[in-house]
Amino acid sequence: MPTIRDIARQSGYSVSTVSRVLNHQKYVSKPAQQAVEKVIKALDYVPNSLARDLSFGQNKNIGVVLPHNDHPYFNQLLNGIMDAAFTSGYHIVLLPSEYNQTVELDYLEQLKRKNFSALIFTSHGLPLSVLAQYAQYGQIVCCEDTGDYHLSAVYSNREPAYLAAFKHLATLKVRQIAILLSRNLEQSPTSSAIMAAYQQVFHHKPAEKLVIGGMTSFNDGYQAAKTLHARQSDIDCFFTNGDDIATGVRQYYLDQGLTSPLLFGQENQLSSFLLQFPTIDHHFFTVGQKAFEVALSTEHQKFSFESELIVPK
Amino acid sequence: MPTIRDIARQSGYSVSTVSRVLNHQKYVSKPAQQAVEKVIKALDYVPNSLARDLSFGQNKNIGVVLPHNDHPYFNQLLNGIMDAAFTSGYHIVLLPSEYNQTVELDYLEQLKRKNFSALIFTSHGLPLSVLAQYAQYGQIVCCEDTGDYHLSAVYSNREPAYLAAFKHLATLKVRQIAILLSRNLEQSPTSSAIMAAYQQVFHHKPAEKLVIGGMTSFNDGYQAAKTLHARQSDIDCFFTNGDDIATGVRQYYLDQGLTSPLLFGQENQLSSFLLQFPTIDHHFFTVGQKAFEVALSTEHQKFSFESELIVPK
DNA sequence: ATGAAAGCGCTAACAT
DNA sequence: ATGTTAGCGCTTTCAT
Numbered sequence A, B: 001m002p003t004i005r006d007i008a009r010q011s012g013y014s015v016s017t018v019s020r021v022l023n024h025q026k027y028v029s030k031p032a033q034q035a036v037e038k039v040i041k042a043l044d045y046v047p048n049s050l051a052r053d054l055s056f057g058q059n060k061n062i063g064v065v066l067p068h069n070d071h072p073y074f075n076q077l078l079n080g081i082m083d084a085a086f087t088s089g090y091h092i093v094l095l096p097s098e099y100n101q102t103v104e105l106d107y108l109e110q111l112k113r114k115n116f117s118a119l120i121f122t123s124h125g126l127p128l129s130v131l132a133q134y135a136q137y138g139q140i141v142c143c144e145d146t147g148d149y150h151l152s153a154v155y156s157n158r159e160p161a162y163l164a165a166f167k168h169l170a171t172l173k174v175r176q177i178a179i180l181l182s183r184n185l186e187q188s189p190t191s192s193a194i195m196a197a198y199q200q201v202f203h204h205k206p207a208e209k210l211v212i213g214g215m216t217s218f219n220d221g222y223q224a225a226k227t228l229h230a231r232q233s234d235i236d237c238f239f240t241n242g243d244d245i246a247t248g249v250r251q252y253y254l255d256q257g258l259t260s261p262l263l264f265g266q267e268n269q270l271s272s273f274l275l276q277f278p279t280i281d282h283h284f285f286t287v288g289q290k291a292f293e294v295a296l297s298t299e300h301q302k303f304s305f306e307s308e309l310i311v312p313k
Numbered sequence C: 001a002t003g004a005a006a007g008c009g010c011t012a013a014c015a016t
Numbered sequence D: 001a002t003g004t005t006a007g008c009g010c011t012t013t014c015a016t
Helices: A004-011 A015-022 A030-043 A049-056 A072-085 A101-112 A128-133 A159-171 A189-202 A218-231 A243-255 A270-275 A284-296 B004-011 B015-022 B030-043 B049-056 B072-085 B101-112 B128-133 B159-171 B189-202 B218-231 B243-255 B270-275 B284-296
Strands: A061-066 A091-096 A118-121 A139-142 A152-157 A177-180 A237-239 A262-264 A279-281 A302-306 A308-310 B061-066 B091-096 B118-121 B139-142 B152-157 B177-180 B237-239 B262-264 B279-281 B302-306 B308-310
Touching: A004 A015, A004 A030, A015 A030, A049 B049, A061 A072, A061 A101, A061 A284, A072 A091, A072 A284, A101 A118, A101 A128, A118 A284, A128 A139, A139 A284, A152 A159, A152 A284, A159 A189, A159 A237, A159 A262, A159 A279, A159 A308, A177 A189, A177 A218, A218 A243, A218 B270, A243 A262, A243 A270, A270 B218, A284 A302, B004 B015, B004 B030, B015 B030, B061 B072, B061 B101, B061 B284, B072 B091, B072 B284, B101 B118, B101 B128, B118 B284, B128 B139, B139 B284, B152 B159, B152 B284, B159 B189, B159 B237, B159 B262, B159 B279, B159 B308, B177 B189, B177 B218, B218 B243, B243 B262, B243 B270, B284 B302
Parallel strands: A061 A091, A061 A118, A118 A139, A139 A152, A152 A302, A177 A237, A237 A262, B061 B091, B061 B118, B118 B139, B139 B152, B152 B302, B177 B237, B237 B262
Antiparallel strands: A091 B091, A279 A308, B279 B308
């Protein structure tokens, strides 16, 4: 592989002139430019990215930490991020965490080593205080409210929509509400927000035996319906963490020859539209786009979008 | 940020000794090692990845070119790739192509620039002959049969399963078969394989007006059913490119109060299991895992797995 | 076991 | 407008 020095030698110009040509800078005469470009073409030369990155002090890779599961939350977020990255010249590096703190810490160390110029956490097991310690080494964007921590945040403000959702259900005189969550009960801010909204509307906590976590798919919804229906047969509503999960619930009831309880989805996927049940759109695609944008900036920023309650007429 | 030279200076040892400590090499005395490690800890030093990569001549990034759409094919493949990459020390870089040849060419150029140490093409718009020209710059793995080209290949051998599928349908005395494809008709080897298998079984080509491409979702299936049913009302079977797409077809018929035609899926997703229609499992997760493995190797290799016909009893 | 020094290939400040 | 050269931070021969 020829280097910039080979081009310099063979063109009769210096390394810096070649560099100028490569980077389309000013102060290169037409003849110089042409001579250099001719040799470049002749030797089939391309500049080495590794050398460039070292010289520049950073590369153009943005790491995206995600638990590596298939929940639509991550898909939509990732699609938004990729969409924004597409024309930016930056690359998205997938960093699966499996919610493992050791792994997450390793990614933070890599940020410090300049293996990435920024990091986006779509979720994290590590406490925010730890993430904050690494913000000095590069932009760190969290897809949740980071409170007072010196960490950028781009997220969806869910509380109002959850509140509106439960008020809507209260209107419908629903009595026994099952709640399906993504992760295990207390772990995530999202779960807390749901529980808080529920309590605010109904003035009591959700029955523990009607709450299940770990839902990521249609099938999970199906199984959860089975389990919960066995526990309590008069459930008249399922508040779920995804339209497809709600659809799984419905399928179970239909397969049993029962009428489906009231369904409530999230993510505004196709199924809630087709089956005409209410859902919440958290605008994750938009969040992803913005998260990427912030990742490129050098300042700490906080943005929130409003989750949107969608009720079919 | 301290550099290796700072560590050398402050520890009283040379740069090379520090380097040896960092890389756990032989020929470092206990006292030297301890002295160096102490300073490393004191200065909170970590080696710079960019410098390492330049010195080593390559980085640990594997680019994965994919069209950036949501078809389960790419998800499953990507999941397999990520699964294999997880413990490897290598990173997966997402390279959306939108089937754009210019974009794909740019990724190949980046391979040449050593921005990636290998490239996996889950799909490509560029001809194989062009890809082959870049194989000299790094391992290139295609997820399809690459014939005689000097390109690694890891893919699923679909023909036999397609043949078996149509034979199965012939057994059922199906007459009017609609065919739903991923991309537009002639573009992909997959489409050709389907058409060839069809013709071999039924001794004539599929009716052109019963073939539609561009299917990626439930909704696409729904719309396609609508369109095709309007064109011809006696379709008695839909051979689709995905279980969820087949499910969309079914939904349309049900919504019209009609009985669903026979469905045939692909990808062996949950829906074919729940609704008990036949499907084909192309084992993309496994293909992805293997593709990654080959990406790390320096030799050109070809692997194929057998697609599997799955018929519920 | 340890160190000196020559790369790796490019950028950019400085000089002319 | 063009050239010289000192980095960028690490790895790796080659001496000692």
